[in-house]
Amino acid sequence: xxxxxxxxxxxxxxxxxxxxxxxxxxxxxxxxxxxxxxxxxxxxxxxxxxxxxxxxxxxxxxxxxxxxxxxxxxxxxxxxxxxxxxxxxxxxxxxxxxxxxxxxxxxxxxxxxxxxxxxxxxxxxx
Numbered sequence: 001x002x003x004x005x006x007x008x009x010x011x012x013x014x015x016x017x018x019x020x021x022x023x024x025x026x027x028x029x030x031x032x033x034x035x036x037x038x039x040x041x042x043x044x045x046x047x048x049x050x051x052x053x054x055x056x057x058x059x060x061x062x063x064x065x066x067x068x069x070x071x072x073x074x075x076x077x078x079x080x081x082x083x084x085x086x087x088x089x090x091x092x093x094x095x096x097x098x099x100x101x102x103x104x105x106x107x108x109x110x111x112x113x114x115x116x117x118x119x120x121x122x123x124x125x126x
Contacts, residue, residue, distance in 0.1 A: 038105035045100035049092045054085035 062072045076084040 041104035042101035045096035
């Protein structure tokens, strides 16, 4: 029982200490800054999708059909041409625009927002 009382008393004392936030931005982002972050995040995600899609297409065909990587790439090139490597690009770009634009574009904004909503017993540095 004494251990429990010391533990509770220590928790109450820790909760009553003032919060120390170091190097935290407390200003809100402007609409232009948020728009620029969303646009740059969406553009970067779409470029990455377009660059990695041929490798992803070959990987999926290899998993489904089996064989060697060389044979799979050769079959795609002979049967479908260059278009075969970019099959599914439009749905991939839509996914990246919807998902990564919001996830990457609003990361800093939500991080700054939640730094102001920290309980008093948690210390934030950085």
